[in-house]
Amino acid sequence: MPKPLSKRDKVRDKVYEGMQWRKFRKEKLMVDPLCEECKRNNRVVEASVVDHIERIKDGGEVYSMNNVQSLCKPCHARKSSNERADRREGGANC
Numbered sequence: 001m002p003k004p005l006s007k008r009d010k011v012r013d014k015v016y017e018g019m020q021w022r023k024f025r026k027e028k029l030m031v032d033p034l035c036e037e038c039k040r041n042n043r044v045v046e047a048s049v050v051d052h053i054e055r056i057k058d059g060g061e062v063y064s065m066n067n068v069q070s071l072c073k074p075c076h077a078r079k080s081s082n083e084r085a086d087r088r089e090g091g092a093n094c
């Protein structure tokens with residue numbers, strides 16, 4: 001069963017479902033078609049995700065080219081799991 005979404009998650013989901021976001025996302029991928037994280041590691045990987053550098057939840061601008069980066073799926077997944085880990089306090093288990 002899916003977890004109930006918080007109010008803020010609902011707002012975010014609305015953004016990602018909207019036409020404006022789809023257009024903006026497409027534009028970003030046209031400007032930066034390669035994963036920016038991989039580029040920093042000298043790899044050339046096609047991006048398929050447009051990620052907010054500062055999360056919408058944290059007050060980041062939704063439709064600002066300065067607040068988004070193109071990522072491939074693995075980089076995006078890694079970033080998301082890092083963000084979750086950051087919020088866990090003192091939970092190091094390595």
Ligand SMILES: [Zn+2]
Pocket residue numbers: 035036037038045071072073074075076
């Ligand atoms: Zn990547």
